[in-house]
Amino acid sequence: MQVSVENTSALERRMTIAVPAERVETEVNKRLQQTARRAKVPGFRPGKVPMSVIRQRYEDAARQEAFGDLVQASFYEAVVEQKLNPAGAPAVEPKSFEKGKDLEYVAIFEVFPEFTVSGFESIAVERLSAEVSDADxxxxxxxxxxxNTRFEVADRAAQNEDQLNIDFVGKIDGEAFAGGSAKGTQLVLGSGRMIPGFEEGLVGAKAGEERVLTLTFPEDYQNLDLAGKAAEFTVTVxxxxEPKLPELNEEFFAQFGIKETGIDGFRTEVRKNMERELRQAIKTKVKNQVMDGLLAANPIxxxxxxxxxxVNRLRVQAVQQFGGNIKPEQLPAELFEEQAKRRVxxxxIVAEVVKQNELKPDEARVRELIQEMASAYQEPEQVVAWYYKNDQQLNEVRSVxxxxxxxxxxxxxxxxxDKSVSYEEAVKPAQAPAAAE
Structure with missing residues (x-):
């Protein structure tokens, strides 16, 4: 087998492969012999059909089948021989596939970049530390x-944080518009659900009262047909x-599945959850800084x-997360390219760091992490056992x-x-990481 490779870009390779005619004919004949054993041809008993008849009827199909298998096998042999690491399936361009001649084709594909991760010393990390105080x-x-706020009907004028049940009709230039009307809508004043001025205009209203609100849609309103337009809303309350906060009692504690009775037991469990959240938040912020540093120091x-x-994986995830009657491929690729590039x-880079430093998952840390996750459940021992019985889940933890x-x-x-901060600052979400250049 003859192989030649041309570097057409930093990552793209154009590989020409020639498979000897003898090997091609051997593969074709092998398929024809298999066909002869099972072919049903009128006038002949199964398995007794002359090879000349088999070849006349089935050679073209056998040759096409052999072509596919030979390309697959010879491509694998060639990349191993040339010590190439393809990053995806090749695009195949046949050049010659005639009977009695060598099979020749061109395979165009990309390879994984070859690089060494460096620049650890240039990475700056701010590592936070915090505690959960009694005030927190x-x-x-x-x-x-x-x-867990409940709302109870109140015989008084509406205030901020009250929940109103309303009917409303919105009109622009005296005409009702799509999506501008509703009946029996629950609205908490001050929630910011409605356009500016709507909720504020209902403060002081009482049950049974009707108010007319003259408002203007924001210039950056999501519905461009309404953006910047004046509208009149007739609202019936x-x-x-009024909001009623639940008491800290056994009924309230039971909602969170906490076995311990009394306020002290509940506080203990909530503190444990907060400390677990704190540890994870600090760890995540350190990790994000490290990853940003690795990206900046190792452009590839x-x-x-x-x-x-x-990109396709992110499309599928978006459809699964947000639902809707849309196919993943209908989502524009550019929506996901930045995130996809960063992840790739x-x-x-992470795989290369693992390789360079010969890292393997520390099984003691694996068990520690599983126990940490299991501690959030009522039966942690069962959760730990479940992880160790499920290879896929266990391997995901090993990857983490x-x-x-x-x-x-x-x-x-x-x-x-190292920097000491408050609990609130430590758990506050960090800014979105920068995209890879």
């Missing part, structure tokens, strides 16, 4: 109470309900095939741990500054 715990209990070209695969580049070990490897050489 008290604030969290109030958040939990507000999340059906009821006014991305194989188009890997980028396209990642980081995947290549291996990534943590990559972060640790970088931190050994990076410039790390």
């Amino acid at each position: 715990l008290d604030n969290m209990l109030e958040v939990l109470r507000k999340q 059906n009821s006014v309900s 070209e991305v194989p188009k095939a890997l980028l396209e695969n990642e 580049v980081l995947g290549l 741990v291996l990534e943590e070990q990559v972060v640790d490897t970088v931190l050994q050489k990076a410039t790390v500054t």
Whole structure:
């Protein structure tokens, strides 16, 4: 087999492969012999059809089948021989496939970039530290109470944070417009659900009252047909309900599946959850800084095939997350290209760090992480056992741990500054990471 390779770009390869005619004919004859054993031809018993008849009827199909198999096999042999690492399936251009002649074709494909990860010393990381104070715990209990707010009908004028049941009709230039009317809508004043001025215009209203609100849609309103237009809303208030925070009692505690009784037991469990969230938030922020640093220090070209695969994966995830009657391929690729490029580049860099440093998942850390995740459940022992019975889930945890070990490897050489902050600052989401250039 003859192979020649041309570098058409940094990552693209154009490989010409010639498969000897003898090998081609051997593969064709093998298929014809298999066909002869099962072919049903009028006038002949099965298995007794003359090869000349078999060849006349089936040779073209056998040759096409042999072509596909030979291309697949010879391409694999050629990339192994040439020590190439394809990043995706090749585009095949047949050049010659005539009976009695060599099979010759061109395979065009991309290879994975070859690089060495460096620049650990140039990475600066700010590592936060914080504790859950009693005040933080008290604030969290109030958040939990507000999340479980009930509303009770009140015989008074509406205030901010009250829930109103309303009917409304919106008109522009005296004509009702699509999406501008509703009946029996529940609206919490101050929630910011409606356009500016709508909720404010209902403060002080009572059940049974009708108000006319003259408003203007924002210039940047999502519906461009309405953006910047003046509208008149006739609103009827059906009821006014005031918020009632639940008491911190056994009934409230039971909603969170907490076995411990009493306020002290509940506070203990909530603190544990907050501390777990705090540890994860700090770890995530450190990881993001490390990954940003690796990206900045190691610019690499991305194989188009890997980028396209990642874009398609993100499309599918978006459809699954947001639903709707839309096919993934209908979503514009450019919506996902930045995120896809970052993920592909980081995947290549992380894999190279693992390779260069001969890292393997630390099984003790794997178990520790599983136990940490399981502690959020009522029966943690069962959760741990479940992970160790499911190879796919266990391997996902191993991948997480291996990534943590990559972060640790970088931190050994990076410039790390420790900073004490409040709980709120520590758990506050970081800004979205920069896209890879």
